[in-house]
Amino acid sequence: xxxxxxxxxxxxxxxxxxxxxxxxxxxxxxxxxxxxxxxxxxxxxxxxxxxxxxxxxxxxxxxxxxxxxxxxxxxxxxxxxxxxxxxxxxxxxxxxxxxxxxxxxxxxxxxxxxxxxxxxxxxxxxxxxxxxxxxxxxxxxxxxxxxxxxxxxxxxxxxxxxxxxxxxxxxxxxxxxxxxxxxxxxxxxxxxxxxxxxxxxxxx
Amino acid sequence: xxxxxxxxxxxxxxxxxxxxxxxxxxxxxxxxxxxxxxxxxxxxxxxxxxxxxxxxxxxxxxxxxxxxxxxxxxxxxxxxxxxxxxxxxxxxxxxxxxxxxxxxxxxxxxxxxxxxxxxxxxxxxxxxxxxxxxxxxxxxxxxxxxxxxxxxxxxxxxxxxxxxxxxxxxxxxxxxxxxxxxxxxxxxxxxxxxxxxxxxxxxxxxxxxxxxxxxxxxxxxxxxxxxxxxxxxxxxxxxxxxxxxxxxxxxxxxxxxxxxxxxxxxxxxxxxxxxxxxxx
Amino acid sequence: xxxxxxxxxxxxxxxxxxxxxxxxxxxxxxxxxxxxxxxxxxxxxxxxxxxxxxxxxxxxxxxxxxxxxxxxxxxxxxxxxxxxxxxxxxxxxxxxxxxxxxxxxxxxxxxxxxxxxxxxxxxxxxxxxxxxxxxxxxxxxxxxxxxxxxxxxxxxxxxxxxxxxxxxxxxxxxxxxxxxxxxxxxxxxxxxxxxxxxxxxxxxxxxxxxxxxxxxxxxxxxxxxxxxxxxxxxxxxxxxxxxxxxxxxxxxxxxxxxxxxxxxxxxxxxxxxxxxxxxxxxxxxxxxxxxxxxxx
Numbered sequence: 001x002x003x004x005x006x007x008x009x010x011x012x013x014x015x016x017x018x019x020x021x022x023x024x025x026x027x028x029x030x031x032x033x034x035x036x037x038x039x040x041x042x043x044x045x046x047x048x049x050x051x052x053x054x055x056x057x058x059x060x061x062x063x064x065x066x067x068x069x070x071x072x073x074x075x076x077x078x079x080x081x082x083x084x085x086x087x088x089x090x091x092x093x094x095x096x097x098x099x100x101x102x103x104x105x106x107x108x109x110x111x112x113x114x115x116x117x118x119x120x121x122x123x124x125x126x127x128x129x130x131x132x133x134x135x136x137x138x139x140x141x142x143x144x145x146x147x148x149x150x151x152x153x154x155x156x157x158x159x160x161x162x163x164x165x166x167x168x169x170x171x172x173x174x175x176x177x178x179x180x181x182x183x184x185x186x187x188x189x190x191x192x193x194x195x196x197x198x199x200x201x202x203x204x
Numbered sequence: 205x206x207x208x209x210x211x212x213x214x215x216x217x218x219x220x221x222x223x224x225x226x227x228x229x230x231x232x233x234x235x236x237x238x239x240x241x242x243x244x245x246x247x248x249x250x251x252x253x254x255x256x257x258x259x260x261x262x263x264x265x266x267x268x269x270x271x272x273x274x275x276x277x278x279x280x281x282x283x284x285x286x287x288x289x290x291x292x293x294x295x296x297x298x299x300x301x302x303x304x305x306x307x308x309x310x311x312x313x314x315x316x317x318x319x320x321x322x323x324x325x326x327x328x329x330x331x332x333x334x335x336x337x338x339x340x341x342x343x344x345x346x347x348x349x350x351x352x353x354x355x356x357x358x359x360x361x362x363x364x365x366x367x368x369x370x371x372x373x374x375x376x377x378x379x380x381x382x383x384x385x386x387x388x389x390x391x392x393x394x395x396x397x398x399x400x401x402x403x404x405x406x407x408x409x410x411x412x413x414x415x416x417x418x419x420x421x422x423x424x425x426x427x428x429x430x431x432x433x434x435x436x437x438x439x440x441x442x443x444x445x446x447x448x449x450x451x452x453x454x455x456x457x458x459x460x461x462x463x464x465x466x467x468x469x470x471x472x473x474x475x476x477x478x479x480x481x482x483x484x
Numbered sequence: 485x486x487x488x489x490x491x492x493x494x495x496x497x498x499x500x501x502x503x504x505x506x507x508x509x510x511x512x513x514x515x516x517x518x519x520x521x522x523x524x525x526x527x528x529x530x531x532x533x534x535x536x537x538x539x540x541x542x543x544x545x546x547x548x549x550x551x552x553x554x555x556x557x558x559x560x561x562x563x564x565x566x567x568x569x570x571x572x573x574x575x576x577x578x579x580x581x582x583x584x585x586x587x588x589x590x591x592x593x594x595x596x597x598x599x600x601x602x603x604x605x606x607x608x609x610x611x612x613x614x615x616x617x618x619x620x621x622x623x624x625x626x627x628x629x630x631x632x633x634x635x636x637x638x639x640x641x642x643x644x645x646x647x648x649x650x651x652x653x654x655x656x657x658x659x660x661x662x663x664x665x666x667x668x669x670x671x672x673x674x675x676x677x678x679x680x681x682x683x684x685x686x687x688x689x690x691x692x693x694x695x696x697x698x699x700x701x702x703x704x705x706x707x708x709x710x711x712x713x714x715x716x717x718x719x720x721x722x723x724x725x726x727x728x729x730x731x732x733x734x735x736x737x738x739x740x741x742x743x744x745x746x747x748x749x750x751x752x753x754x755x756x757x758x759x760x761x762x763x764x765x766x767x768x769x770x771x772x773x774x775x776x777x778x779x780x
Contacts, residue, residue, distance in 0.1 A: 007264075007701055010630045011692035014638040015685045018645040026649055026677060030663055030670050043682075059631075063638050066615070067487050069550060070606045071599075125562055125595045129554040137557050140565045164671065171675050172682050180686040260694050289700040300644065301691045304637040306616055313710035315699035320706045327710070348643060366700070 008182055009048055016040030016056040017063055034161045038112075041079050042086035042169050046095075046190070047181065053083030071129035078116045082108055082162065086169070096192030101170045105163030113158035117151040126150045132157070208274070209370055209401045210234040210257065215271035217256060222267075226252045228425040230271075234418060236369075239402045241412040241433075244422035245447060250405045251297075253422065254374045257403060258294040259285045276369040289319055293363035295373040299355035299380070300348075302362075308334070308350070309343040311358055315366045333361040336398075337391050353384025357391055364395075371395065371402040378407060410451045413437065413469045421448065437469045487639065488547065488610045495718065496538040496612040501621035503719040504609045510726045511605040515598045517733055519742040521590060521755050524597030531604045540611045544604075549766055551603045555596040556763040559756055562592035575749045576756075584756065590747055593755040615639055620711050629707050637692075645685055652680050 019040035027034045040060065045053020057079030065073040089095065089104035120128045126146035127133040132153050139149035174191055178184045210233065217227040226249045234240050242250050255261045259280045262269045273280040276291035296302050305311040312330045321329065334340045337357040342350070347358060356376055363371065376392075377385040389411050392404065396415035406412050412419065413433040421429035421436060423446045429436050437443070437450040440458050449455065453474035457467045461477070468474035496504070511531075515524050535544045563575075569587025576584040619632035656676055657663060663670065696702070736744070 006630070007693040007696040008689065010633060010696060010701070011637075011689045013634045014641045015645070015689045017634075017638045018641040019682070019685060021642050022645045022649045022681070023678070025646065026653070027674075029653065030673065032667070032670055036674075039678075055634075059634055059638070063635060065606075066610050066618075067639075069547075070603060070610070071551070071554065124554065124599065125558045125592070127554055127557050127561075129550055133554065133557050137561045140561050146561070146566065164674070168674055168678055172679050175679060176686075177683065180683065180690065255694075258698065260697065264694055264697055284702070285697045286700055286702040286704070289698070289703065294698045296691060296695060298691060301688050302695045304633070304640055304692065304695075306614075306636060306639060310616060310710055317708045317710065318700035319703050320708050323708060323710065323712060326708065330710070348640060362699070 009052055012044060012048055013052065013056050013059065016044040016053075017060045019043065020056075020060045021064070033157060034164055035157070036161065036165055036168065038079050038082045038086075038162070039165050039168060041083035042165055043173075045083040045087040046090045046169065046173070047183070047187065050084050050087035053087055054080040057083050069129060071124065074119050074123045075116065075128070077119055078112050081115055082112050082165075085111065086166065089166075090190050093190070093192070095166075095170050095173075095190055098167070098170070101166050102163055105166035106159065108166065109159035109162035112162055113151065113155045116154055116158060117147060120150050120154075121147050207236065208233050209236045209238065209276060210240070210403070211272075211274040212257075213272040215253075215256060215273060216269070217252060217261060218268045220266045220268075224425075226267075226425050227256065230422075230425075230427045232418075232420055232427065232430050234401070234403070236401050237399050238417040239396055239400065239404060239415055240418045240420060241416035242403065242405045242420045242422060243407070243409060243412065243448065247424075248422040249425040250422055251374055252425075254294065254372055254403065254405055256280070258292055258372055259283070259288055260294075289315075289366055290368055292370040292372055293366055293368035295356070295359050295363050295371070295376050297375045297378055299352050299359055302359045303347040303355060306346060307343065308339060308345050308347060308358055311347050312362045312365050315362055319366065329365045329367070333365040336364065336394065337361040338387070351384060352380045353387035356380060356384065356388050360388070360391060369401060371400055373402070373404045373406075375405050375407065409437075409449070410453075410470075413451050421446070433469045438467045487615045488543070488607070489614050490540055490543050490611045492539050492612065494538040494612070496534060496540075496608060498718060499612075499722060500713055500715050500719050501609075501613050501617045502624065502713075503715070503722055504613060505621065506723065507726060508602075508605045508609050510730055512602055513730065514733055515601050517737045517742075518744065519590075519594055520744050521593035521597060521747065522751055523744055524594055524601060525755065528597050528601040528604060531601060531608065534608060535604065538608065538612055540608070543611060544607055547607060548600075548603065551599060552759070552763050552766055555599055556759055558599070559589070559592035559596045559759055562595070563589040563756060566591060575752055584752075586749065586752065589752040589756065593752060596755070596759060616711055617713065620709050620713055623707070623709070624713065630701075633701075641688075644688075645681070648684055649677075649681055652677060 017040060020037045023036040023039045027036050037060070038057070041053050041057040044056040058076045061072050061076035061079060085104075085108045089108070094100045094104040116128075120126055126140075126149070127136060135153040136146075136149045139152055140146055144152065170191070173187060174193060178188070181187055212233070213231050215227055215230040216225050218225045230253065232240075242253060244250050252261065255265065256269070256273060257275060257280070261267060262281065263285050269281065275288070278288055278291050280288065303311055305314050309330050312333055313326055316326045316329060330343075331340070334343065337360055339354065339357055339361060342354070347355060350358060360373075360376070373392075377388050380388065385408070393415055395402070404412070404416070416433055419429070419431065419433050419436045420427055421443075428446060429439075429442065437454045440450050440454065443450055450458075451469055453471055454467060454469050457474060457477060461467055461481070468477045511527065514527055518524070535541055563584040564582060566585070566588035568591060569585070571585055573586035574583045575586045575589055578584070615636060619636045622632045622635075623629055656673070661673055661676060663673070665673070
């Protein structure tokens with residue numbers, strides 16, 4: 001059974017990376033002001049375990065760094081922390097109802113945006129090589145410090161994004177066919193749906 | 205007894221939480237150099253049987269398994285799959301889902317690299333395998349840029365290059381268009397001519413009769429018929445009982461000939477039988 | 485999906501990926517050793533001949549564009565507003581209360597050229613190294629075989645899952661999912677779009693894990709590779725050169741300190757104006773191209 005987990009993990013992490021990427025392009029197509037580029041990290045953290053979520057985050061930024069823009073690589077730290085928080089909130093029973101999921105996402109959003117700004121300030125002097133930089137520059141010109149400007153410019157997007165990331169992962173795991181999930185029982189317990197409902201899912 | 209390619213004894217399998225057994229008390233034997241075709245309606249347990257023969261059941265899929273499976277002299281239930289790569293190889297149904305590398309040659313090289321085949325040998329095997337499936341000259345292409353039929357032939361080459369004693373294929377043509385199907389069947393025929401030992405799950409009965417030495421008919425997890433194509437398909441009444449049909453030529457001949465011996469299962473035979481009949 | 489790899493046969497292309505990784509790291513080391521815009525500038529400029537000789541000029545100029553926007557913002561915004569150091573030392577007074585300060589400009593310039601030189605070195609590496617060779621190099625460095633596989637197979641998986649997403653999107657649109665509805669509605673659409681995508685991806689993952697089993701992925705014992713990699717004379721020569729530079733740089737740092745020459749206003753102004761000029765060239769090029777597109 002050890003083997004089963006390892007090749008499953010090996011196959012699942014690239015899928016997590018690809019989902020991060022594809023989710024990002026879907027929200028772009030829907031013209032939503034979101035990224036959802038942590039969705040695979042959170043999913044893998046919950047399904048495979050926290051450190052596999054971190055691995056997904058790091059490899060995502062590495063692959064995007066190698067294919068599109070290298071400046072994204074330091075922000076792997078943010079993705080990794082989001083994965084860990086996702087797992088932690090799942091473990092603490094926050095994935096049992098929508099209000100709790102939103103609360104968990106909100107807390108994660110605050111931490112992620114603070115961390116993101118810290119990385120941007122330390123590594124790139126407050127910018128990140130993205131369109132939102134112009135807003136940051138404008139806020140600096142209005143008399144704010146660079147760190148504060150970066151935080152203000154990035155906060156609304158990141159905050160909303162993490163809430164929706166958690167909500168999407170929660171909603172999908174709940175309707176997921178059991179036979180595709182490793183550790184299905186544990187996950188359903190974490191989702192608060194192990195009371196008799198399970199049998200119906202399986203039949204479907 | 206020792207030199208059977210495949211020996212299955214009283215194989216029974218049940219998926220976790222399933223209501224009934226998916227495979228029920230299946231037994232059969234296959235000699236080296238023979239190709240076994242497995243047919244049966246959807247849900248008969250064909251794929252499950254293939255997975256059990258390869259060892260994916262029970263090593264990667266949970267469930268209750270009973271009985272004995274010996275493939276190429278190895279007890280499948282007792283050895284891990286990684287110890288069986290030289291005994292049997294499996295081609296899956298979905299062509300694209302089997303491919304993971306960035307070029308055709310690297311795709312074939314992937315399995316070889318995993319089992320530590322030295323580079324010089326690797327190059328030779330890649331060339332030979334791609335030649336056999338008709339993909340020579342495609343070495344540097346991306347697998348994603350190939351057609352479905354080409355992708356499936358690449359998957360066959362990738363398994364073949366590892367030189368397993370027995371090739372297994374789970375509906376290798378089901379997801380292909382007619383052109384792709386033809387391409388893959390051509391490869392299968394040439395493999396048969398080269399003396400491959402194999403197991404093929406297939407819907408196209410006409411094609412199966414061309415290169416199968418034995419046919420196993422599955423129905424609701426039970427092995428209801430096992431024998432040569434001639435034995436199986438000449439018994440059309442029994443096939444009909446299980447909602448299966450025989451090859452078209454057989455169906456036609458069945459109406460014409462009374463003598464069971466005369467009933468053909470492949471086209472060439474049919475031509476002979478009919479011309480004999482007409483002369484008489 | 486393609487990485488930024490550009491096929492070629494130059495000196496750089498023929499180097500072992502491991503040599504090139506060490507090269508990138510040494511550039512990072514160089515630019516962090518000193519706090520001197522002249523030095524960072526020299527590092528950046530000295531990389532440009534390598535770009536040219538490797539035949540990567542056109543793709544390099546194309547991809548380096550976004551770095552210039554970043555660098556432009558950094559040097560301009562920091563120079564004007566960063567309150568670090570001595571605020572009274574003004575380099576360029578624009579208006580009564582808007583001026584480029586000396587210390588802040590140093591910071592901006594150092595940051596800018598750091599980003600440009602690290603970026604250039606990274607692009608040189610990525611553009612001259614096939615992903616399979618990178619994976620191979622990682623394996624040689626004892627990075628688990630599985631990690632190398634994950635990186636490589638991602639390149640194949642992104643276009644596959646992307647295509648599936650497109651099919652699902654079209655199918656759901658055919659079932660009256662309105663992509664132009666209001667924001668809340670569009671957010672709600674995420675679930676019918678993502679659920680099938682996740683499920684097909686999981687099915688794919690299951691099959692891939694079985695394929696991996698069948699291809700001997702979990703076999704213990706040594707792994708081999710089709711791609712040959714040998715560290716040759718070229719690599720040793722290149723590595724020796726890097727090592728000599730590194731040695732010289734570290735000695736210099738120890739003896740002279742983080743700043744090599746006094747930083748004059750002239751140096752800072754040249755850095756600022758230089759970056760502005762390059763940025764405006766890119767900007768006008770962009771304008772010219774979009775105008776031409778409209779006309780044609």
